[in-house]
Structures are given as C-alpha cells and as structure tokens.
Amino acid sequence: MSTSTSPTKQIRMGIIGLGLIAEYxxxxxxxxxxxxxxxxxxxNPNRLQAIGEQLQLPESKRYAHYEALIRDSEVDAILSLTPNDVHFDIIRIALEEHKAVLAEKPLTLTWEEADQLKKLYTANPVPLLVHYKHRYGAAFQYTKQLLDEQKxxxxxxxxxxYLMDAFAPYRQHPYTWRHNLAKAGSGVVGDTASHIIDLARFLVGEFKSVAALLHTITPERLDPITGLPVKVDVEDLAAFHGIVGDNTVGTFITHKNAIGIRHDIEVDIYGELGTLHASLNNPESIRIVLRDLEHPGAEYESWAVPAIYNHTAYEDFVELARGKSVDRAPLFEDGYKNQWVLEKILQSWKENGRLVEM
Known part of the structure; x- marks a missing residue:
C-alpha cells in the first residue's frame, strides 16, 4: 500500500518490538x-497483551509476528524497536509493502545485509528515517549551524x-540480547558508537579511515531467568580514531562503565579560529572560544542555543511519511554509510587495530 503524500493525512502507526523502551x-x-x-x-505474549490493553487495541491488531503487522492494509507506517538480527527483514518487507519506516539503529546486523537492502531500497524507495536521535540534540543542531557558518x-x-554507567558493576546489569553477537552483530559499536559516528558525519563529513581498539570489560553476565553466568561475546568498550571530512583527525570513545555519568555525549571541536564544546546534557548552550591576532586573550563564552532547535525524530518521520522532505533527518543513505563505518571498525579490530581506509 502506498504511503499518502497528503500533508495532513492521519498516519496510522504500527509498532514492532514492545520492550520497556517502547513505552517511551x-x-x-x-x-x-x-x-x-x-x-x-x-x-512476548505478556508484553503484547500489556501494551495492547494500554493502547486499547483489539486482539486482531496485536500481532505475534511482525510480518503480519507490516502487511496489514490499515497500517501506514512502521516503528521498528527490535533486536538487530531482524532489522533487515522488517525493512525488506516494508519496502515490499511500500510503507514508511522509522528504523532503529544500526540499519542492519551486518554490512552484507545493508548492501542487499541498498539494492532493494534503490529499486523501491520509501520514506525511511534511521533513529539516530542524538543528532536532534539542540546543542548539536546549533553546532551544525556554527560550523556551516565557518565560525x-x-x-x-x-x-x-558517549558514556553511560548502565553496565557499571554496581548496577549488576543482566545478560540481554545486546551481549549476544548473533543477535546484536556487535556490542557498543552498533549500539552507541553508531550514534557518535552519525554525529561526526552530520557535523564534519564522511569518514576516510578508521582504526579501532575494542575491549570487553565484563566477560560474563547473569541470565535473568536461570541466574547462571553467560559468556558475553561482544565488546562493551570501543575506542577508535581516523580521518573525517576535510582531513580532520577524529577520536572517539564509548562505553557504559562510566560511574557518575548516567548518560551523556560530549563533543569538542578544535579549529583554526577557535574551540567549541557541546553536550547532550546541556541542550540550552554551547561553550566557545574564538581567538585571533586582535583578540589573543579571548576566553570561553557560553552561547545560548536558539529555541528553533526543538524538533524530534518522530516529528520529522511523520513529515516524511506525509511526503515532505526534511533536511536534517538521518535517512536510508545515512544508515547505509554508518553501517560501512561500523564494518570498518570491526575489520580494523580483527586486523590488530590497523588503520583501515574507507
């Protein structure tokens, strides 16, 4: 069924994946x-019943399998919130049905799946937004404006x-699908590094090369059902560097063992005229210092973020589903290029951390 291009059409959403994040x-x-x-x-039938009742949906609209939901003629658009191993299939079926998709990151489990989707998408494109939600952070949107103005x-x-404390030892985080290579494809590389890769591409440009160091801090976690330890076969810390944009050196680190940092992304940008600092947790301002021959002693200033930067990925997705274009939205091509960087990070680590050209 084709997605309407009416600017006011009601968008009938179907949600696939009803874990706790679905409530947000x-x-x-x-x-x-x-x-x-x-x-x-x-x-999970229990989650299906709970969310179905919360939304007052009839039993006929509570699907045990995502394919039936996607092919439902009364669903216009899909929000996918599943483990990474079914991302490819959900998008593939949505392309067949020509339905708009708000896809979780990473785009797919593997690069090979992304490359296959690229061919399908090129032949039959649909409105598709990859949920790199942090590029919508107001401070980062303002940073983009200042960089475009060559400040x-x-x-x-x-x-x-990109640091959190969700996996810190005191939290005793149980084993989940994110710790399973077959389900996730990678650990923090696909989970959190994908976000800062998107931010770097959004702010500065494409990756030209990358070298990576990956590490597993906690090698076992307890199964929440059996209580027994299960081997973690993905990384929970990723550090990488490379060349981005116009010969810019980029350094990146992400993990979830940063005690005292619940959830934050910090960005520092160093240029020929000055330095800028932006943070996810400070959406109201950025810190900037500009120095030249006339102002050699200039100090950091706090610049207020304009109130215009208040859009969300959900709003942009609905606009796309209605046939409009949105400049700032992370679209299929962003997800595809992001997946290529993830692939090269994993390749670098497998090859002893050597610098890999894109």
Missing amino acids: HVRSLHTISGVSIVAVSDV LGKIYNIQFR
Missing part, C-alpha cells in the same frame, strides 16, 4: 498531532565521548 516511544508519538497507533507486535574555520580535530 509510545509517549513520544502521542505528542504528535495526526498520529495514531493502530497495531503492535511482539514475540571555527578549518577543523583540525574532533573528539567525541
């Missing part, structure tokens, strides 16, 4: 005018840190 997405969608959630899908001049170095 449901609340976010309910804030957007002209959107209704008409169907849900999950392999820092040529950029020499960028440093990105």
Whole structure:
C-alpha cells in the first residue's frame, strides 16, 4: 500500500518490538498531532497483551509476528524497536509493502545485509528515517549551524565521548540480547558508537579511515531467568580514531562503565579560529572560544542555543511519511554509510587495530 503524500493525512502507526523502551516511544508519538497507533507486535505474549490493553487495541491488531503487522492494509507506517538480527527483514518487507519506516539503529546486523537492502531500497524507495536521535540534540543542531557558518574555520580535530554507567558493576546489569553477537552483530559499536559516528558525519563529513581498539570489560553476565553466568561475546568498550571530512583527525570513545555519568555525549571541536564544546546534557548552550591576532586573550563564552532547535525524530518521520522532505533527518543513505563505518571498525579490530581506509 502506498504511503499518502497528503500533508495532513492521519498516519496510522504500527509498532514492532514492545520492550520497556517502547513505552517511551509510545509517549513520544502521542505528542504528535495526526498520529495514531493502530497495531503492535511482539514475540512476548505478556508484553503484547500489556501494551495492547494500554493502547486499547483489539486482539486482531496485536500481532505475534511482525510480518503480519507490516502487511496489514490499515497500517501506514512502521516503528521498528527490535533486536538487530531482524532489522533487515522488517525493512525488506516494508519496502515490499511500500510503507514508511522509522528504523532503529544500526540499519542492519551486518554490512552484507545493508548492501542487499541498498539494492532493494534503490529499486523501491520509501520514506525511511534511521533513529539516530542524538543528532536532534539542540546543542548539536546549533553546532551544525556554527560550523556551516565557518565560525571555527578549518577543523583540525574532533573528539567525541558517549558514556553511560548502565553496565557499571554496581548496577549488576543482566545478560540481554545486546551481549549476544548473533543477535546484536556487535556490542557498543552498533549500539552507541553508531550514534557518535552519525554525529561526526552530520557535523564534519564522511569518514576516510578508521582504526579501532575494542575491549570487553565484563566477560560474563547473569541470565535473568536461570541466574547462571553467560559468556558475553561482544565488546562493551570501543575506542577508535581516523580521518573525517576535510582531513580532520577524529577520536572517539564509548562505553557504559562510566560511574557518575548516567548518560551523556560530549563533543569538542578544535579549529583554526577557535574551540567549541557541546553536550547532550546541556541542550540550552554551547561553550566557545574564538581567538585571533586582535583578540589573543579571548576566553570561553557560553552561547545560548536558539529555541528553533526543538524538533524530534518522530516529528520529522511523520513529515516524511506525509511526503515532505526534511533536511536534517538521518535517512536510508545515512544508515547505509554508518553501517560501512561500523564494518570498518570491526575489520580494523580483527586486523590488530590497523588503520583501515574507507
């Protein structure tokens, strides 16, 4: 069924994957005018019943398998919130049905799947937004404006840190699908590094090369059902560097063992005219210092972020589903190029951390 291009058409959403994060997405969608959630899908019957009842959906709109939901003629658009191993199949079927997709990152489990999707998407494109939600952070949107205005001049170095404490030992985080290579494809590389890769591409440009160091801090976690230890076969820390954009040196680190940092992304950008610092947790301002021969002693200033930067990925997705174009949105091509960087990070680590050209 074709997605309508009417600018005011009601968008009937179907949600696939009803883990705890789904409740956040449901609340976010309910804030957007002209959107209704008409169907849900999950392999867990308890979650399917709970969310189905919460949304007051009939049993006929609570699907045990995502394919039935996607092929439902009364569903216009799909929100996919599943483990990475089914991302490819969900998007593939949505392309067949020509339905808009708000896809979780990473785009697919592997590069080979992404490359196959590229061929299918090129032959039959649909409105598709990859949920790199952090590029919508107000401070990062303002940073993009300042860089486009050449406020820092040529950029020499960028440093990105995406840190959390969710996996810190005191939290005793149990084993989940994110710790399983077959389900996730990678650990923090696909989970959190994909976000700062997107931010770097959004702010500075394409990756030209990358070298990686991956590490597993916690090699076992307890199965939440059996209580027995299970081997973690993915990395939970990723550090990488490379050349980005116009010969800019980029350094990146991400992990979830940063005690005292609940959830933050920090970006430092060093250019020929000055330095800029932006943070996910400070959406109201950025810190910047600009120096030249006339102002050699200039100090850091706090610049307020304009109120115009208040859009969300959900709002942009609905606009795309209605046939509009949105400049800032991370689209299929962004997900595809991001997946290539993930592939090269994993390749670098397998080859003893050597610098890999893109």
